[in-house]
Amino acid sequence: MSEKQLAGEKAVEFIQDGMIVGLGTGSTADFATRKIGERIHNGLNIKAVATSTATAQLATALNIPIVDLNEVDKIDVTIDGADEVDVTYTGIKGGGGALFFEKMVASISQKNIWVVDASKYVEQIGKFPLPVEVSPFVYAHIYNQFQDKGMKPQMRKQQKKYYLTDSGNYIIDLHLNTIKESKEMASWLNAIPGVITHGLFINTVDLLVIGNGSTTRIMENQRHK
Numbered sequence: 001m002s003e004k005q006l007a008g009e010k011a012v013e014f015i016q017d018g019m020i021v022g023l024g025t026g027s028t029a030d031f032a033t034r035k036i037g038e039r040i041h042n043g044l045n046i047k048a049v050a051t052s053t054a055t056a057q058l059a060t061a062l063n064i065p066i067v068d069l070n071e072v073d074k075i076d077v078t079i080d081g082a083d084e085v086d087v088t089y090t091g092i093k094g095g096g097g098a099l100f101f102e103k104m105v106a107s108i109s110q111k112n113i114w115v116v117d118a119s120k121y122v123e124q125i126g127k128f129p130l131p132v133e134v135s136p137f138v139y140a141h142i143y144n145q146f147q148d149k150g151m152k153p154q155m156r157k158q159q160k161k162y163y164l165t166d167s168g169n170y171i172i173d174l175h176l177n178t179i180k181e182s183k184e185m186a187s188w189l190n191a192i193p194g195v196i197t198h199g200l201f202i203n204t205v206d207l208l209v210i211g212n213g214s215t216t217r218i219m220e221n222q223r224h225k
Ligand SMILES: O=C(CO)[C@H](O)[C@H](O)COP(=O)(O)O
Pocket: 024, 025, 026, 027, 028, 029, 080, 081, 082, 083, 092, 093, 094, 095, 096, 097, 098, 099, 102
């Protein structure tokens, strides 16, 4: 079994009857979603909120009842993947383009569990390009601002066109190589008009489930206890 599958399936052990569950996006989160589907088939009773159209489609195919984010007061547990996470539980998400909905769902979740393979647990984040979701109305100006600051921006593309997120925005990937001041970087990005959100997730994760060889390592963010 792959490290992604080990991590994804392990996290499902934290889900109990009656919960509202956030379903993440990406190949690792999909393993969790499939396992939840299996448990529903065996009698588990939950409702779920999806973080992307792709995840909603997978969940529906597995008979997982999907509800709108606005129909729930809170989400009990969200299981999501990540592209990189460091020892302070700061991470980069959005490799799969779902960062905006993922951030919204995480923000109203009482417990956020991230599932990753061992290669994503790093000392310093930033090797993975940082996604910034921007409005198509003003994207070129934001791109130029990044370029002028030497942040090596790249418009994300799909089939030669600009990649469109589920909410109809573009993504600019910043090839920074290392991000030391993540809080400052997050505040700066948040303040740029036309930036919808970015892939820096700070102080979000409660529990990190890392697929490690043939087993899993579970790490609890002590600051969230
Ligand atoms: O943030 C994400 C999607 O926006 C994903 O969780 C992240 O890209 C990890 O994906 P994978 O599990 O396929 O490696």
